[in-house]
Each structure stands twice: as structure tokens, then as C-alpha cells.
Amino acid sequence: MGVLALQGAFAEHLAALEKLGAEARPVRLLADLPGLEGLIIPGGESTTMARLLAALELYDQVKGLARDGMPMWGTCAGLILLAKNAIGLREANLGVMDVAVRRNAYGRQVDSFEADLEVPALGPPPFRAVFIRSPRIEAVGAGVEVLACRPGGEPVAVRQGQLLGTTFHPELTPDLRFHQLFLRQGKKRAARAKGKGQPEPRGRHDR
Amino acid sequence: MDKGTWKVKTGLAQMLKGGVIMDVVTPEHAKIAEEAGACAVMALERVPSDIRAAGGVARMADPAIIKAIMETVSIPVMAKCRIGHFVEAQVLEALGVDFIDESEVLTPADEAHHVWKHNFKVPFVCGCRDLGEALRRIAEGAAMIRTKGEAGTGNIVEAVRHMRAVQDGLRQLRAMPEEELVAQAKALGAPFELVQEIHQTGRLPVVNFAAGGVATPADAALMMQLGADGIFVGSGVFKSSDPPARARAIVLATTNYNNPEILAKVSAGLGAAMPGLEIGAIPKEALLAQRGW
Numbered sequence: 421m422g423v424l425a426l427q428g429a430f431a432e433h434l435a436a437l438e439k440l441g442a443e444a445r446p447v448r449l450l451a452d453l454p455g456l457e458g459l460i461i462p463g464g465e466s467t468t469m470a471r472l473l474a475a476l477e478l479y480d481q482v483k484g485l486a487r488d489g490m491p492m493w494g495t496c497a498g499l500i501l502l503a504k505n506a507i508g509l510r511e512a513n514l515g516v517m518d519v520a521v522r523r524n525a526y527g528r529q530v531d532s533f534e535a536d537l538e539v540p541a542l543g544p545p546p547f548r549a550v551f552i553r554s555p556r557i558e559a560v561g562a563g564v565e566v567l568a569c570r571p572g573g574e575p576v577a578v579r580q581g582q583l584l585g586t587t588f589h590p591e592l593t594p595d596l597r598f599h600q601l602f603l604r605q606g607k608k609r610a611a612r613a614k615g616k617g618q619p620e621p622r623g624r625h626d627r
Numbered sequence: 628m629d630k631g632t633w634k635v636k637t638g639l640a641q642m643l644k645g646g647v648i649m650d651v652v653t654p655e656h657a658k659i660a661e662e663a664g665a666c667a668v669m670a671l672e673r674v675p676s677d678i679r680a681a682g683g684v685a686r687m688a689d690p691a692i693i694k695a696i697m698e699t700v701s702i703p704v705m706a707k708c709r710i711g712h713f714v715e716a717q718v719l720e721a722l723g724v725d726f727i728d729e730s731e732v733l734t735p736a737d738e739a740h741h742v743w744k745h746n747f748k749v750p751f752v753c754g755c756r757d758l759g760e761a762l763r764r765i766a767e768g769a770a771m772i773r774t775k776g777e778a779g780t781g782n783i784v785e786a787v788r789h790m791r792a793v794q795d796g797l798r799q800l801r802a803m804p805e806e807e808l809v810a811q812a813k814a815l816g817a818p819f820e821l822v823q824e825i826h827q828t829g830r831l832p833v834v835n836f837a838a839g840g841v842a843t844p845a846d847a848a849l850m851m852q853l854g855a856d857g858i859f860v861g862s863g864v865f866k867s868s869d870p871p872a873r874a875r876a877i878v879l880a881t882t883n884y885n886n887p888e889i890l891a892k893v894s895a896g897l898g899a900a901m902p903g904l905e906i907g908a909i910p911k912e913a914l915l916a917q918r919g920w
Contacts, residue, residue, distance in 0.1 A: 426882050427645040427666055448883060463642050464666065465702050471664040472882055475875070497642070508701060523701060529725035530748045532635040533628040552638045553703065553725070571628075592638050 421606060422447040422456040424482075426472040428464015428497060432591035436599045453481055458491035458606035461498030463552065463589050466523065469497060470511035479512070486516040491582040491605045493598075496554050499585035507558070517583045518561025525556030537588075539568040539577065542597045549576065549588035557587060582609055631748030633770070639703070639725065639750055640771035640834040643667055643857055647847065647878050648836070650674050650861040652692070654699035660864070663874030667703040667726070669859070670696040675732050675779030676862035676901065679913070685733045687715040690722055697723065705752070710919050711737025713746075720749045726771070727751045729764075731918035732778045732861075741919065744768030754838065756789045756916055758796025762817035762825075763920075765833055772831060774855070775916040776839020779862050781903035783840040783849065785916055790837055790853045801829040839916065842867070842900045844880030844893050851884035868898035 423433045425446030437444035437460075447453060459482070461469070473479050486492050486502070494502040500521055501513045508523035526533070532553055536546040547568070557575045560566060567577040577586045577598075582605055590598035629635075646666025651657040652673060660668045672688040673681065687708050697704045703725035708715035710729055715736075719727050729742050731754050741764065744751040750770035755761035761772045774793060776786030796815070800822060803811060812822040824832060837850035838859035847858045858881050860874075867873045876893040883889040906914075 425645070427664075429641045429644060431644070432641065448886075464644070465642070465646060467661060467702055468646055468664045468666045468878070471662075472878070475664070475879060476882075528723045529635075529639055529703065529750065530720065530723060531630060532639065533630045534632055534634060535628045550634055550638050552635060552642055589638060589642075592634065592641065 421445075421458050421460070421603070422452065423460045423462060424469070424498070426464075426476070427468045428462045429495075429589065429591050430462045430464075433460045433462050433495075433599075436591050436596055437603070440596055440599055440603060442603055449476060450478060450481055453485065456485075456490065457610055458493070458602065459485070460602070461492065461494040461501050462591065463496035463498060466497040466500040466506070466509055466513075467511055469501060470509065470513055473501075474512065479514070483514050483516060486514060486583065489582055489609065491584070491602065491609055492516075493584040493586075493602045495586050495589055495591060496552065499587060500555050502583060502585055504561075505559070517578075517580050517585055518564050519557055519578055519580075519585065520559040521555040521557050521587070523555050524553050525558075526551065526554060529553055535571060537568045537570070537576065539597075541567050541601065547590075547595060547597065548593055549586075549590070550592045551576075551588045554587045557585075636750035636770035637833050640752070643703070643771075643836075644834055645857055645882060647858045647860055647874075647881050648705065649864055649874060650859075651696060651865070654695050656865055656870075657696045657700045659871050660874055661700045661702050663871060664878035665702060665874065666857070667705055668696065668700060669705045669707065669728060669861075670724070671707065674862040674865060675915070676781070676866055677779075678732060679779040679915075687712070687718065687733070690718065693719070693722055693724060707733055708742070709733040710735040711740050711742060713742045716742050716747060716751075720747055724749065729753050729769075731775060731915050735918050741767050744770075752836070754916070754919060755793065757792040758800070759815035759817045760919070761793055761831060761835070762815060762821045765821060765831070766818045769833065771834050771836070773836040773838040773859055776837065776841075777906060777909075778839045778915050779904070780840050780906065780909070781842040781863060781866070781901040782906055783842070783846045784906060786837050786840045786850060787853065789839075789916070790850060790855060793831075793835065794854045797825060797829060797831065800825045841877070842903065844876045844890060844897075847877045848880045848884035848890055851881060857881065862901055866901035873897050873900070
């Protein structure tokens, strides 16, 4: 499993994956990409990451891998990079996930918040989610499954095929269920690639 | 929904990691910083080298300048208040800045006490020269720490000294037997609970950036290799001959701090760095790092 390590909270994702016994490594250069089963694009500053992706000539490769079906998970800024419509981002992004997200849509840092989310795909208990200058999902395409909404509000966790997006930061809390969910997607794909994939039952988590 | 929690405050600092925070004095500067890939900007009236040259009392920047910069860029905007000046901090929070730097670069307003930062919803970053100072600031509510270095000099030597001091303090605590922790807390002038926590984890409970003297991409990479989580650049960008190129190069060097080939590439052809200052040439009472305690 790879974690894009250009800027932001990549060390936290690597630590979470390691706690789950997954092999994980930081990705900074083209040479780091071959052989990965999946890629996490962490939280951080989306403008910074977008510019570094371009400067380090990673764009086309990462975009190609996403189109070829590599599982990818964007948290916060990472979701902004995955979104087809990233409102408020002037830089080019990967644009592979059929969602519209608006940057910094909840306000400035003093409006950053924590909330408990009901996530049917994870089961009980609720997931304590940390939102930091987070983007807001304003629209989702037909093929996009909503995994969780802000209490009484808009979607905050979405899935489209092998792509996962959260506007909050599961890497900042000790609850590893979203990381488990993502690892399962990676395993499923690896199994499918070998031609013996079985769809897994949804709506439970195996801890 | 809970706002202004410790998690949310320290979390923003975690999102800034691996990035470069640049001092800017105009919206045009802020734009250049954002386009270079800065992860945040520090809105100021003057960069530290100009503050040093001007002398007199340095205060919080004019809110009009801060607001203009906030309206220009989409990345987080930080601003400085004087040490202990909690009303400047209240003003900055009301303006909606994303982070407050309680900074020794400005003239201290209180010689005995720093701001009680737990009272604020906005997170604070504070400077330190060693582990004890870092832990005192964290006890007061700093959600992020930066080593002080010596701002406005373009000389990395003090930043290195302070980063080594912090890392050395962490290593000592980690290795120390439990029965020595109380005495060590006393020696550090730091709360025992934090000392005990570091003994167990081996690391600061908040993010620690390097500041004060970064002038080149190699300076930034040096601080990262010494253990910094990210970089503040003050005068180093906009007092150089080609600010956009230097800003971009420092951002790339901070991401690829362990890759000498990339460092060599990005360091080439940047024009003149800011003129530096020998620390020994600065009168003792003019050293900024000694402000705060």
C-alpha cells in the first residue's frame, strides 16, 4: 500500500496501516509507484500537493493507475485531488471521481469541527470524525455510493468502485475502521486480478 | 458538532507537515507563495530582517493587511501577536486567521507570562530553544511548536542549535529511567505529565517546525533531516533576488529533503540568497530568540 508523501498527514496514514499489519510505504517519486496495491492521498494543502504532483511529474502516472482500477482513498485534500469537479482549486487535479467538492466550504479554521457519524458500511458504534478546513461534497454522480453524511447534512464519505473519499481525517483518530475498509478493497482487487475474486458482504466490519 | 477542540487545533498543524510556511507582507507576496506551493502564509507588516533593521517596538500587523491577504489566498493564513498580548490574539481570532504565532519577532508585551492559549478556538504556534521551553508553551495551549532560530539573519546556525537541543531533550527523556523523571521535569521547568508522556512516546505531542534563518533549499532540507516536521521561511524568500524561483525550490527541497539529486537540481540558478548576518555581529540585547522563557 502506498501513501502519497508530498505534503500533509502522510505519516499518520502510514502508522495506521502499519497498526493493521499492512505493508505501507511513502510515495514521492515515479519510481515509488510500481507494485502498489493501492494509494492513499492524505490530508494537507490541496494547492501544495497539486503543484508538487505536477513539479515531480507524477500526474499522468497516478491518473493512469486510478483509471486502470487501482484502489485510491483521498482524505480531505486528497478527495479534492480525486474529484472531477474541485470548486475553488485553480490547479489541475486527478479528476477521476464523479463528485463535486468545494474547498474550505465550512469556513476558516475556527469553524473546523468534530462530529459523530453513522456509517452503515462500518456498523456501530458511530465514527468520531475530525473535519479540518474541510471541503464540502456538493454533488455526487450516479455511480457514487454515499457511505456517511454529516448529522442532518450533506455526504462526507463516498465510494465509487475502487475509489474512496472522505472529507474528514480518519488518520487523526485511533478508530481504524475506514483504513480496514480500504485495505479490504485493495485485497478484493488483488484477488480479482488473479481471476478468483469473490464479492464480500457489505455492512459489517471484521475487527 | 464540537469546534475549537484540541484535536481540531493540533490536527491543522498535522495537515501543514512536510510543508513550507512563508512570511508575506502584501497580497502579491501571498499569491507568489501560494503559487510556489506554500502550505500556509504568515501575514506581516514587515519581514523579520526589516523589523530588525527598523528597531523600535514591533506589534501585530494592521488588520487591513491581514484581511487583504486572507482574501487573496485559499491556503491557511497565520498572523503574529506579541508574547503575552492576549488582546492582539483576540483581535486576530476575530479576524478569522487560521493560526496565531505568539512570536518573539515582535516586541514582548509581558515579560513574565505568555498568552493562556487554551482560552482560544484558534490554534497557536510558539517558538522554543529547547525541550523545556517547548513543553511550557504546550502546557499553555500551543497546538504547534517551532524552533526559534534567529529570525531575519538568513543564518541557519541558531535554528540548528535549537532543533538539536529539542531532539536531544527528547532522546534523553526516552532513555531515562522512571525514577529520574520528576527531577528532569524540575530541571526542564516543564509539567511532569508532559515529561512522562514523552518518556513513553519519545516524541513531542504536537508538530514541531523549524524557523529563523532558512535562506536556501539546502537549509530547509537540513532542518528536515534534523527532525523538523516542516519549515517556516521568513525573510529568506522575499529578500532574495528571485522570490518565486526560490520559494518553489524551498518547497521542493522540503518534500524531497532526503534526496540529494533533487536538492542539487532545485538549488541551481536561483540567483542571490538574502544577505546573511553573522550572529556574533548582533548585539546580545538585539537577539530575538532570547525573548520568551
